[in-house]
Amino acid sequence: MERSTLIRLTGIATLFLSVVIGSWILFGSRSVQPTEIAPQDFHRFPGVSGPDHATVVPPRVPTSWTAYGEGSKSRLAILLTDPDSSWLGLAHGLKSIGIPFRITRDVREALTHQVVLVYPTISGKVLPPEALRALAEFPKAGGTLIGMQVVGGGLNEAFGFREAVASRQRYDLRLADSDPLLAELTDPRERHLRVGIRDKGVEVMGTYGYTDSAAPLARFDDGTAAVTQKIHGQGRAYAIGLDLGFLLLKGYNNRGEELVRTFDNQFDPALDVWLRLLKSIYRTAQAGAVTLGTVPFGKSLSVMLTHDVDFTQSIKNAVDYAEYERSQGLVGTYFIQVKYIRDYNDDIFFNDEGVAYVARLAELGMELGSHTIAHSRVFSAFPMGTGREAYPAYAPFVKDRTTAVNASILGELRVSKFLIDHFSGQSIVSFRPGELSNPFSLPQALLATGYRYSSTATANNSLTHLPYQLNYDRLTDSEVELFEFPVTIEDEELPKMGDRLPDALEVARQIGRYGGSMVVLIHPNILDHKLAFEKGFVEGVRPVAWFGSVGEFGRWWAARNRVQLDVAPSGRGGTVTMTAPESVAGLTLEVPGGWRLDPSHSSLKDIEQRGTTVTLPQLKGAHTLAFTAASR
Ligand SMILES: [Zn+2]
Structure with a gap:
């Protein structure tokens, strides 16, 4: 029933869109309002019209694995046995958790590394006999081999299963x-993982269970091993019984309905545990392993305070939140609904009074973002649009909860950005849709309209507490230069937010154990217990948290994403080479225990080291850091 409604709706929207386009052709740039909206239901800012440029959505260009092909022997090597796989999910996951890696299709090249992950499968179909033999020998010669979906090729003995x-x-x-590799995974939600929820009665992804594995790291519910472990002297072999790239993409693409247990407000590390396991294997097996931290300036939790301004009273109250945040030296992100039309949802509030508040938020140093114009629940079913939608001709109208007319995805994105930019003096880069309605084409539409950071998913429906990169059409093969910062805590669930502070602080504690990020969403429709929650939350996490707006953290995360990290061993320490194409401050490195920075042989000043955490100052271009290892 829902589906047929959506199809009908798309039809109606297309029909009305052509009426609007018709008006454009007939009247040129004269302001034309569709007949169904009365003048008193439309706020007209005199002299304001635009944007003038056209938006062109870029075509889908598959990402080549060679984009991840460079790097030294210190990196985890991914031996890609099938390029037509979900390797991009694995690549994005490793980027998020901070493991340096490179992809190769050459077995011999891969085996020059100390740690090799074979993806997506090992079998006689994808690898010739001599390659299989070389892989089998690798752990026996002291290497660490991780095989995903080991289904054939005679490597059973090497991985330790029948x-x-x-x-x-x-x-x-x-x-x-008990296994040292799993020592940090202590929470019940980390020790009990899932590939699906049985009660949902939905088909789940296929897995391989390994029989007769002596000391597996994980077992499926039927008793077979999900992750085997075989020790060969110094060498190790692990066979993982599922396609981790595919699983990661279920979360990152928001297509994992059969895995999603809660919407938000909960700790759910379904994907993060896998990434932490790979990190643990890499850091244990690789001599001089250095990984990239996930939180700026050596803190353990990234916190973004965000507000959806989507109600008449909210735009005024938003200033109270902003004044509090400013008083604490914090920058919040205010996603503004550009509501210049009165409709089913609400009255007009993006008017002369509203834009004065928007300007005030900007004056207080806050980040502004878009929360669409129509705030329609069925935004996800809107047509892409023409890329020529402009104020004031663009007049989306919400008729009821499941019907909106004259609306398009590009119209929502480009016209809201134009008006917020115009009245705030900012050039906005962050976006969150109304009702978190998420069109499949949103990544490329956001990119085309000048956004860089999305907060559209929830942490629990994307199964992760780390930010991640998005793909074109939320599919498998084409990455888009756009990052998602999913919502962790929101204010609409009951009991009321003010009563949920201890729960939220507990979620923060869980996520902070591994450097996750936390996006808090508070609608400023009231002050009262919601503002009290914000104050209590800020106080509660302040000792461990780095605070930033979505735009600030987004810029940091995007710059971090481009950093290349390699290590050359020297004596018992090593020389770390880092290349940062974009300037970034507060990157952190996790170095091996016992390593000490040798400032006299490092090309950066003001580096701070606390234990194994090394925090870097402003970094741009290539730099080397020398470390010596204390004798034990
Ligand atoms: Zn909203």
């Missing part, structure tokens, strides 16, 4: 009770 049994009936898996 048979790989395929099934679509496995839902849960549990980590082994």
Whole structure:
């Protein structure tokens, strides 16, 4: 029923769109309002019209694995056995958690690294006999081999199992009770993972369960091993029974309905545990392993305070939140609904009074972002649009909860940005849709209209507490230079937000154990217990948190994403080479225990080291850092 409504709706929207386009052709740039909106239901800012330029959505260009092909022997090597796979999910996951890696299709090249991950499968179909033999020898010669979906090729003995049994009936898996690699995974939600939720009755991804594995790191619910572990002297071999790239993309693409347990407000590290396991394996196996931290300036939690301004009273109250944030030296992100039309949802509030408040938010140093114009629940079903939508001709009208006319995705994005930019003096880069309605084409539409950071998903429906890069059409093969910062805590669930402060601080504590990020969403429709929550939350996390707006953290994260990190061992320490194409301050490195910075042989000043955490000042271009290892 829902689907047929959507199809009908799209039809109606297209029809009205052509009416609007018709008006454009007939009347040129004269302001034309569709007949169904009365003048008193439309706020006209005299002399304001635009944007003038046209938006062109770029075509989909598949990302080549060679984009991740460079790097030294210190990196994790991914031996890609099938380029037509979900490798981009794995690449984005490793980027998020901060493991330096490179992709190769050359077995010999891969085996010059100390840690090799074979993806997406090992079998006689994808690798020739001599390559399989070389892989089998690798752990015996002291290397660490991670095989994903090891289904053939005679490597059973190397990985320590008898048979790989395929099934679509496995839902849960549990980590082994005690293994040094799993030492940091202590929460029950980290020790009990899932590939699906049985009660949902939805088909889940296929997995391979390994039989007769002696000391597996994880087991499926049917008792077969999900992650084997075989020790060969110094070498190690791990067979993972599922396609981790595919699983990661289910979260990042928001297509993991069968895995999603809660919407928000909960700690759910379903994807993060896998990335932390890979990080643990890499840091243990790689001599001189250096990984990239996830939180600026060596803190353990990134916090973004965000506000959706989508109600008449909210735009005025927003200033109270902003004044509090400014008093604390914080910058909040205010997603503004550009509401210049009165409709089913609400009255007009993006008017002369409203834009004065928007200007005041900018004056207080706050970041402004877009929260669309129509704030329609069915934004996800809007047509893409023409890329020529402009104020005041663009007049989306919400008729009820499931119907909006004259509306398009590009219209919502480009016209809201134009008006917020115009009245705030900023050039906005952050976006959150009304009702978190998420069109498949949103990544490329955002990119085309000048946005860089999205806060559209929730942490729980994307299954992660780390930011991640988005893909074209939320599919598998084309990355888009756009990052998602999912909502962690919001204010609409009951009990009321003011009563949920201890729960939220507990979620913060869980996420802060591994450098996750937390986006807090507070609608400023009231002050009262919501503002009290914000104050209590800020006080509660202040000792461990780095605070920033979505734009600030987004710029940091995007710059971090481009950093190249390599290590050359020297003696018992090593020389770290970092290349940052964009200027970025507060990057952190996690170095091996016992490493001490040698400032006299490093090309940067003002580096701070606390234990294994090294915080860098402003960084741009290539730099080297020398470390010596204390003798133990
Ligand atoms: Zn909203």
